[in-house]
Amino acid sequence: MAIPVRGAGPLAGDRRRRAARLRLLLGAGLAAAMLLSLGWGAAGETDVTAALLARAGLAEASLRDSVIVWDIRLPRMLAGVLVGAALAVSGAVMQGLFRNPLADPGLVGVSSGAGLGAVLAIAGTGLLPAALQSFVGPWLLPLSAFAGGWLAVLLLYRMATQNGRTSVATMLLAGIALGALSGALTGLLVYRATDDELRDLTFWNMGSVAGVTWARLGAAAPFILAALAAAPFLARSLNALALGEAAALHLGIDVQRMKRIAILAAAASAGASVALTGGIGFVGIVVPHLLRLVQGPDHHGLLVNAGLAGAILLLLADAVSRSIIAPAELPIGIVTACLGGPVFLWIVLRSRAQLEL
Amino acid sequence: MELRAENLRVTAGRREILRGVDFAARAGEVAVIAGPNGSGKTTLLRALTGEIAHGGRVALNGRDCAALRPAELALLRAVLPQAAALSFPFTALEVVRLGLTAGVPGTRAATGRLPAMALARVGLAGFEGRHFHDLSGGEKQRVQLARVLVQIWEPVLDGAPRWLFLDEPVSALDIGHQLQVMAIARDYARAGGGVVAVLHDLNLTAMHADRVTLLDGGRVRSAGTPAEVLTDATLSAAYHCRLRTNTPPPAGGPWILPQAADHCQEEAAE
Ligand SMILES: Nc1ncnc2c1ncn2[C@@H]1O[C@H](COP(=O)(O)OP(=O)(O)OP(=O)(O)O)[C@@H](O)[C@H]1O
Numbered sequence: 001m002a003i004p005v006r007g008a009g010p011l012a013g014d015r016r017r018r019a020a021r022l023r024l025l026l027g028a029g030l031a032a033a034m035l036l037s038l039g040w041g042a043a044g045e046t047d048v049t050a051a052l053l054a055r056a057g058l059a060e061a062s063l064r065d066s067v068i069v070w071d072i073r074l075p076r077m078l079a080g081v082l083v084g085a086a087l088a089v090s091g092a093v094m095q096g097l098f099r100n101p102l103a104d105p106g107l108v109g110v111s112s113g114a115g116l117g118a119v120l121a122i123a124g125t126g127l128l129p130a131a132l133q134s135f136v137g138p139w140l141l142p143l144s145a146f147a148g149g150w151l152a153v154l155l156l157y158r159m160a161t162q163n164g165r166t167s168v169a170t171m172l173l174a175g176i177a178l179g180a181l182s183g184a185l186t187g188l189l190v191y192r193a194t195d196d197e198l199r200d201l202t203f204w205n206m207g208s209v210a211g212v213t214w215a216r217l218g219a220a221a222p223f224i225l226a227a228l229a230a231a232p233f234l235a236r237s238l239n240a241l242a243l244g245e246a247a248a249l250h251l252g253i254d255v256q257r258m259k260r261i262a263i264l265a266a267a268a269s270a271g272a273s274v275a276l277t278g279g280i281g282f283v284g285i286v287v288p289h290l291l292r293l294v295q296g297p298d299h300h301g302l303l304v305n306a307g308l309a310g311a312i313l314l315l316l317a318d319a320v321s322r323s324i325i326a327p328a329e330l331p332i333g334i335v336t337a338c339l340g341g342p343v344f345l346w347i348v349l350r351s352r353a354q355l356e357l
Numbered sequence: 358m359e360l361r362a363e364n365l366r367v368t369a370g371r372r373e374i375l376r377g378v379d380f381a382a383r384a385g386e387v388a389v390i391a392g393p394n395g396s397g398k399t400t401l402l403r404a405l406t407g408e409i410a411h412g413g414r415v416a417l418n419g420r421d422c423a424a425l426r427p428a429e430l431a432l433l434r435a436v437l438p439q440a441a442a443l444s445f446p447f448t449a450l451e452v453v454r455l456g457l458t459a460g461v462p463g464t465r466a467a468t469g470r471l472p473a474m475a476l477a478r479v480g481l482a483g484f485e486g487r488h489f490h491d492l493s494g495g496e497k498q499r500v501q502l503a504r505v506l507v508q509i510w511e512p513v514l515d516g517a518p519r520w521l522f523l524d525e526p527v528s529a530l531d532i533g534h535q536l537q538v539m540a541i542a543r544d545y546a547r548a549g550g551g552v553v554a555v556l557h558d559l560n561l562t563a564m565h566a567d568r569v570t571l572l573d574g575g576r577v578r579s580a581g582t583p584a585e586v587l588t589d590a591t592l593s594a595a596y597h598c599r600l601r602t603n604t605p606p607p608a609g610g611p612w613i614l615p616q617a618a619d620h621c622q623e624e625a626a627e
């Protein structure tokens with residue numbers, strides 16, 4: 001009697017196992033990058049383990065070590081992880097939504113919109129009554145960055161979509177227009193800003209994880225975590241959407257509803273990360289693209305792995321930005337742009353034929 | 358159990374694309390929609406499947422389609438579009454697996470094997486790992502058909518027929534694969550499912566259709582069995598071209614032989 005073969009290994013063309021293996025690898029990589037980021041800094045000899053354990057009462061640590069680890073490195077490291085994951089995942093979600101591998105929060109104007117929201121919040125906080133200021137202060141920034149990013153995607157998506165086709169060219173050009181508008185407004189505010197505001201504003205343009213505090217992290221994290229938690233539920237719909245909106249509908253996807261959720265998720269994560277660290281470019285485009293080359297475009301594996309790889313990339317970029325001109329620091333946005341620019345160009349050259357620009 | 362549509366109207370801007378079309382199809386049969394370019398075949402199919410806004414009513418198995426959610430409809434019918442796009446480099450197997458999006462009643466193990474089985478059914482066994490974008494036009498069309506088949510693999514679910522909507526499923530296929538795909542449609546109907554296909558090839562229509570609806574200018578010019586619809590007068594008038602139907606010795610259905618091209622110009626000038 002013939003015994004049916006079970007678990008005979010994956011079929012050709014089935015890349016789900018590859019994605020699962022890569023997820024383990026990236027998970028381990030992220031753990032290592034987090035430890036590296038905690039253990040390494042400008043302060044020199046620091047007993048990180050003791051400082052961490054001291055909180056739980058398991059070890060003794062000096063006040064200096066405790067401050068360095070808990071108030072400087074830990075929030076900075078967590079910001080890197082959250083923002084890296086948020087940018088990469090929102091990039092992957094937007095690429096799936098626009099059905100184009102070149103969509104990126106930084107390029108299609110979401111970050112500009114969020115930046116505009118953030119700048120308005122910085123300028124606007126001063127106008128609020130003092131009592132209200134301390135109350136809404138930390139929340140106003142991420143909220144208005146989120147709203148700005150959300151309005152920007154919504155607007156761009158409406159403008160770029162005609163008869164069910166989303167034009168990249170329109171998207172990029174409208175993104176440029178929005179970026180210019182945001183730049184102009186930022187410039188205006190810089191021109192008449194106080195010294196304190198000036199520092200805040202300059203920081204948006206560069207993008208940096210330095211000086212992230214627990215309060216700012218706490219205000220931005222809920223947005224990012226909510227979006228990251230929602231993303232895996234979009235995987236099925238984004239896969240179906242690769243066949244076009246009509247086919248996705250026939251496959252049982254409520255397309256309008258999933259588009260609304262995807263836009264909200266992308267705007268929440270991109271907006272909150274802009275609020276936290278300013279405009280950090282190219283993570284959202286480079287990470288999903290490289291992952292697709294390795295494991296294929298299936299969003300089930302892609303979204304999770306993009307989150308992990310984005311976090312790793314940002315932690316590494318942060319390490320570079322801290323060490324390359326030590327003891328001074330380079331804004332991390334400059335590092336990601338140096339890494340991402342060439343990769344982006346490479347993608348453009350490879351897909352030149354499909355661009356219709 | 359049947360598909361019934363009444364008085365379908367579709368307008369694009371001020372242009373009327375469908376002007377009150379009635380359409381009916383029975384489970385267990387292959388219903389073919391034919392007609393010249395631009396007569397509204399694709400539009401009719403899109404109205405029947407709820408893809409576009411339309412006037413009139415469509416009922417599938419006695420249930421009003423407008424009242425069904427996309428997820429419910431997806432278990433009831435699958436749609437092969439006239440032109441299929443794919444925006445990311447999925448493999449053939451991954452494309453076919455997208456057909457499982459709505460979920461398939463049955464065990465997990467059976468679901469796992471389904472995509473490969475569907476690829477084999479359309480004659481593409483061994484193509485699992487090929488990138489969809491690298492395939493030939495006909496191979497792409499058959500991969501999409503496999504995806505559609507996977508979505509409603511069992512022709513009857515809980516006693517209710519499921520429906521296969523195909524918009525020009527053989528437009529890119531060689532004659533052998535045309536016959537293979539039509540055999541798949543026939544088998545699906547024979548097993549109790551319903552098939553609605555848009556076809557340009559009148560001979561394939563004559564061979565495989567149980568019912569033909571001939572559209573012309575957004576209206577039904579003629580509907581009935583192939584023998585009733587595929588007549589010299591009806592076809593020549595619809596296609597502005599002199600066509601002779603004939604009956605070959607073995608089968609008994611009509612077949613169509615185009616006459617020389619200069620006749621077409623005469624006919625159009627009249
Ligand atoms: N979205 C639209 N906007 C404007 N006109 C449309 C639209 N969709 C279809 N039409 C027009 O409606 C008519 C019918 O189109 P349809 O696609 O249904 O034709 P068809 O019978 O499928 O033709 P073919 O054999 O070429 O596939 C055509 O004249 C077409 O130009």
Ligand SMILES: [Mg+2]
Nearest residue numbers: 398399400439
């Ligand atoms: Mg058509």
